[in-house]
Amino acid sequence: MPEWPEMEHYRKMLEGKIHNKRVTAVQVERERSLNVSIAEFTNRVQGQHIIAVQRRAKMLLMILESNEVMLLHLMLGGWIFYGQDQEKPNRTIQVQLAFGEQQLYFIGLRLGYLHIFTPAELTTRLTELGPEPFDPALSLSAFKQRLEQRRGTLKKLLTDQAMISGIGNCYSDEICHAARLLPSRLPSSLTNEEWFNLYESMHVTLLDALQAGGYMDQAFYAGDLLTGGYNHRCLVYDREGELCHRCGQTIIRNIVSTKKSFCCIGCQR
16 A cells, blocks of 8 residues: 555656646546546536645645645555556556546556545545654654554554554554564653654655655556655565565564564564
8 A cells, every 4th residue: 555655756746747737537437436426526626727736644635726625545556647548557447537638547446536525524534644754743752752642562553644644564664674673562662762763764764765766666657767666675564584684684574463564573673
């Protein structure tokens, strides 16, 4: 499932492609990907200019000139592609937005969705989300306080969107590895130095992944060589049985707080 780096990467790419562009046509093959009827969605979106592309947690927000918002959550298996009709992937497409000759394809939305909201509805929809990892208000002390106020492991709390929004299974493991901490650690057991390392590792890991294009390996447009560049740079996630690049010990897979989790017991404590 795409996380903070993947969705921030998508946001930046989309901002450069569809900002101030008008939606000239709407095509929907799967009505269940929407929260309204196809006719209503088309009526509210077609003809509108995209005045901004924003991100909140693992979701993209495409702001229309009407001030209504298309909210995209890709969930597991979803991705997007931008290009002309002859360039589109040979995959089932659930929703398609046209910007003249260019098309934005929403693919794999079996669990994901593209919903439209009024500003008030959107505020309600996002109410329970916690702060972003790079929110200026999320200082080291605020970060520590938020995680300490709930019971659970680092794995559970880092992936809890009410605690910090945007981090999921992959980057929670990568962050813990960078901080040399086991995902099964309890916040109450961390020293001040370990809190600092975890906080810094969160920022460094997410920025590194963003700069590398995230870990999703489907191209965003024809000739895209950046998207998915982090896929082969993950240090522990999905690397069960391989050797840790830092200490040479074998990476293991566990279930931590009901979630699959990867770590190195040689250099994580």
